[in-house]
Amino acid sequence: MPLLQLAGVCKSYGAEPVVNTLDLSVENGESIVLLGPSGCGKSTLLRMIAGLETPDSGHILLDGRDITALPPHQRPVNMMFQSYALFPHLNVRDNIAFGLRREGLPASEVSARTAEVMAMLEIASFATRKPHQLSGGQQQRVALARALVKRPRILLLDEPLGALDKRLRQQTQAELRKLNRQTGIAFVFVTHDNDEAMALADRIAVMDHGRFRQLDAPRRIYDRPIDRFVASLMADTNLFNAAVESGSGGLVSARSGILRLHYSADPERSTRNGRQELSLRPEQIEISREPLEAVANVAPNIATGTITDIDYIGDKTGISVRLDDGQVLKASQLNALHEPLLELDQQVWLCWDADALVPLRGQE
Amino acid sequence: MKLSRVNIATLAFGLAFLYLPILLVVVFSFNASKLVTVWGGFSLHWYRVLFSSSAYLEAALHSLQIGAAAATLATLVGTLGALAFTRLGRFPGRQVLAGLMLAPMVLPEVILGVATLLLFVSLDIERGLLTVMFTHATLGAAFVLVIVQAKLVGLDPDLEAAARDLGAGPVRAFLLVTVPALLPALVAGWLLAFTLSLDDVVLASFVNGPGATTLPVRVYSAVRLGVSPEINAISTLLIALVSVFVIAASLLYKRTIVSRN
Numbered sequence: 001m002p003l004l005q006l007a008g009v010c011k012s013y014g015a016e017p018v019v020n021t022l023d024l025s026v027e028n029g030e031s032i033v034l035l036g037p038s039g040c041g042k043s044t045l046l047r048m049i050a051g052l053e054t055p056d057s058g059h060i061l062l063d064g065r066d067i068t069a070l071p072p073h074q075r076p077v078n079m080m081f082q083s084y085a086l087f088p089h090l091n092v093r094d095n096i097a098f099g100l101r102r103e104g105l106p107a108s109e110v111s112a113r114t115a116e117v118m119a120m121l122e123i124a125s126f127a128t129r130k131p132h133q134l135s136g137g138q139q140q141r142v143a144l145a146r147a148l149v150k151r152p153r154i155l156l157l158d159e160p161l162g163a164l165d166k167r168l169r170q171q172t173q174a175e176l177r178k179l180n181r182q183t184g185i186a187f188v189f190v191t192h193d194n195d196e197a198m199a200l201a202d203r204i205a206v207m208d209h210g211r212f213r214q215l216d217a218p219r220r221i222y223d224r225p226i227d228r229f230v231a232s233l234m235a236d237t238n239l240f241n242a243a244v245e246s247g248s249g250g251l252v253s254a255r256s257g258i259l260r261l262h263y264s265a266d267p268e269r270s271t272r273n274g275r276q277e278l279s280l281r282p283e284q285i286e287i288s289r290e291p292l293e294a295v296a297n298v299a300p301n302i303a304t305g306t307i308t309d310i311d312y313i314g315d316k317t318g319i320s321v322r323l324d325d326g327q328v329l330k331a332s333q334l335n336a337l338h339e340p341l342l343e344l345d346q347q348v349w350l351c352w353d354a355d356a357l358v359p360l361r362g363q364e
Numbered sequence: 365m366k367l368s369r370v371n372i373a374t375l376a377f378g379l380a381f382l383y384l385p386i387l388l389v390v391v392f393s394f395n396a397s398k399l400v401t402v403w404g405g406f407s408l409h410w411y412r413v414l415f416s417s418s419a420y421l422e423a424a425l426h427s428l429q430i431g432a433a434a435a436t437l438a439t440l441v442g443t444l445g446a447l448a449f450t451r452l453g454r455f456p457g458r459q460v461l462a463g464l465m466l467a468p469m470v471l472p473e474v475i476l477g478v479a480t481l482l483l484f485v486s487l488d489i490e491r492g493l494l495t496v497m498f499t500h501a502t503l504g505a506a507f508v509l510v511i512v513q514a515k516l517v518g519l520d521p522d523l524e525a526a527a528r529d530l531g532a533g534p535v536r537a538f539l540l541v542t543v544p545a546l547l548p549a550l551v552a553g554w555l556l557a558f559t560l561s562l563d564d565v566v567l568a569s570f571v572n573g574p575g576a577t578t579l580p581v582r583v584y585s586a587v588r589l590g591v592s593p594e595i596n597a598i599s600t601l602l603i604a605l606v607s608v609f610v611i612a613a614s615l616l617y618k619r620t621i622v623s624r625n
Contacts, residue, residue, distance in 0.1 A: 052525050072528040073537075085526035089544040098540075102531030150530065 001064050003028045003186055004049065004154055009058035011044055011210075018044045020210035021058070026154065031180045031187040033197040035233070036207035042190045043082075045207075046156050049188060050079045062153065073102070078152040082159045084143035086131035092142050093118070093127040099150045117149040136163050140172070148183070157189045161196065173199040194234050198222065206230050226269075227361045231279040236318075238280040238329055240357075244271050251300070251354060252276070257325040262300035263357035277360040284356035285331035287319065287342070292349045301357065303329065303350045307342055321348060386603060393596035400591050410597040420598060423582035427562055430493060430578060434500035435558035439550055441501065442508025442557075449509075450516045469506045476503065477570030484571060491573030499567045504557025511556070515549035548616045555613040559606050 002025035011019040019041045026032050034042040047053040049060060051072035060068045067075055078099070087095050093114055100110040118124040121141045131139060140160060147155055157176075161169045177200055180187050189200050197204050198218040205215045206229075214226040225231035228239055242254035242261050252265045254276055263278060292302050303323055311318035318332045319342060331350060342348065393411075397404025414420055445465050449458070468476055480499045484491055523545060527537035543550075565580045572581060579602070583595055 047525075050525075050529055052529065071533070072525070073531045073533050079526070079529045081522045081526055083520050083522050085520055085522035087523065087527070087541055087544075089547075098527070098532075099530030102536070146526075146530065 002026060003030075003063065004188075005059075005061040005064075006045075006049075007059045007061070009045070009048060009055045009060065011041075011048060011053060011055050017210050019048070019055070022210070022212060024205065024212075024215070026186050026188065029180070029184040029186055031177070031189065031200055031202045033189045033191060033201035033204045034207055035191060035194060035197040035204050037192055037233075040207040041210040042207050043158055046079070046158055046188060046190050049154070050077055050156050051075045052079075076152055077154040077156060078147040078150045079156040079158065080143050080147045080160045082162060084131075084139050084160075086139060086142055086146070088131055091128050091130055092123060092134070095131065095142055096146045096149050099146065103150075113149055117145045121145045121148075137168050137172075140164060144176075148179075148185075152185060154186045154188060157187060159191055161191075169196070170199070176200060198234075206233060224358055225279060225360065228277055228279070231358070231360060236282055236330060236332075238282065238285075239360075240278040240280070242276050242278055244274050244276050254278070257327045258323060259303055259327065260301075261357055262354050263359060264354055266359045269359040269361045271362075275362075277362055279358045279360055280329075280352060280356055282318065282330045282332040283316075285329065285350050285352045287321075287331055287333055288349045288351070289342075289346075290349065292351055300354045301352045304347065305329070305350070307344055307346050307348060310342060310344060317342070319348075321350060389596050389599045390603065392593065393600040395593060395596070398593065400593055400596070410593045414594045414597045417594070420579070420582060420594070423577050423579040424598075426493060426576060427579040430497045430500060430568075431558045431561040434497045434504055434561045435554045437497070437501035438504030438508050438557040439554045442505040442553060443512050443546070443550065445505065445509045446513040446516050449513060465509055466506050468503045469510075473503075473564075473566040477567045480567070481570045491571055492576040493572075495571040495573070496568050496576060496578065499571045500561040500564060501557075503564075503567065504553075504560050507556050507560065508550075508553035511553040512546060512549045515546055519545055552613045552616045555609045555616075559609050559613075562602070562606065 004024075004026040006022055006024040009019055009022045010017065022045065024032070034045060036042050044053055048055050051067070051070060051074075055068060058068075059066055062076070087098065090098065096117060097110050097114045100113055105113075115124070118127060121144060123138065123141050123145060126134065126138065131142070134142065140163070143160065161172055164172065173196060176187070176189075179185075180200075187200070189197075191197055191200075201218050203215060204218050204221050206213045206221065208229055214221055214230050216224075221230060222234050225234060225237075231237045231239065240254075240256040240259070240261060242256040242259075244252060244254045245260075246253055247265055250265055251262055254261050254263070256278075261278060263276075291304070303321075305321040305323040307319055308322045308328065309318075309320035311320075312335075314335070316332050316334050318330065321329045321331060323329065329350060392400060392403075394406050394408065395402075395404055396407035396409060449462060449465075452458075476499070480495070480502070481491075484495050489495060519542070523541050524537045527541040528534065532540055563580065564578075565584050568578045568581050569584070572578065579598065583598055586592065586595060
């Protein structure tokens, strides 16, 4: 039996559906990331699991028990808030002990468990400080400790790293992942940051307008995005809306401007009106200074053009190439030492694999 | 900023304009002479006279009782009002109600006095300490509402959600988290309502009854017969009391602002 099950959960504010008939099941110890732009309903979904919002219809089950109508203080789930929501009048230790005291535990157990979680998260040194005397990173650890000390069945995290700088955020992501594996507590994590989602998730649910666009492992979502929205949300990509010409042996050819694209057909992502949307990640494109011969089984897709933009990022370089018909392709390559630099206005040849072109489901 | 001569002169003039009358009252309250405007040496005579005058002591007691009760009621009502306006979202009549809650602040006191008097008369309520208390609470509640609402608006709505998520029921979440967070505003509001009540002559003289004379009303009626030196002594005590409360309220308000940043 899954730990948590959502069945047909709906919620609307006024006439606007915020969460639209969602099903989701979370296994014990699993880390699920709800990823989507602001206003897609991911936070509302999280708050419904916490009990802070009530679904208009549908059911929420925990260990098979229907908890839809259970108030938040009776649910064995805890939440880490985006604002941290630390109690300003209590010091760090009392903030963390707050939840244990509500359970009516003996004072000795409260202090033992509080001390334990403070040691684990290395916050014992400022146990007597008030929240406003702490840095953002410290506050975030206290908020995490306050939720963890309750030993919840599920830890809900609502964009808890948004206020941290990039380096601290990456460090915390790694720690959270470790914590998830060590404690075996299931995580439901809300974010709008695709890198964060990939770093933390066993599965990612990409949300838009209150629905899941795609729910799958990070690798699958990145490599095989279901549609244009998911493809461009996860990372930079080249999108084509190509006219299908012919298919032979599973390989389909289609035309986009002067480009002839060859890709593997996917019956699940069928064409519409003879057109097929395709996604091509920049790093799948190989760049060559020398002219390439069209050898169908080595590199079925070939193009040539001139470089219009070079974007050096350190570990890799992003390159924009304009084809003769004006289309611009984004390619990227890892930077190796001793490799001669590409220059603006230089002519280059591009090639990519048939499987690098991912057919997308047409947008409704 | 540098203190040039002009600045010092301006400052001195300003301070004199504001505080000279008060200073005179305080100084002459320690006057040994019976004449109010002639200095006859230092003495605590008039304080002794004051504390042996049962009429003044009784009035002072009334004022303190009414002030404390009115401030408490005002804090309760004002806070409930502030909660309704910030938490309930939009409800029919919200705008009208918000205006009405603040009406006692902008309405001339005479009108509020007449209105409440009419109310008590038509309801056949005997006028006394209670009627003054309720009238003062009406005025104080408007001020409390403004202060508490300002604090509530700046309060993270997730604070109470976090308390509930951590196992507190709605009532405990409110009492354990929201009330402590609001405490400076509540105390500041209470102090303000208390001083408003302690100051008031107009409302009290409309709605008080026999045996319910407050200190300011007693002083006012005494002054009409001529200023006697013990009035200076009462005034000095009142000034001291109000100063303590106002300073406490402003310190609390300042601390609220600092802790928010």
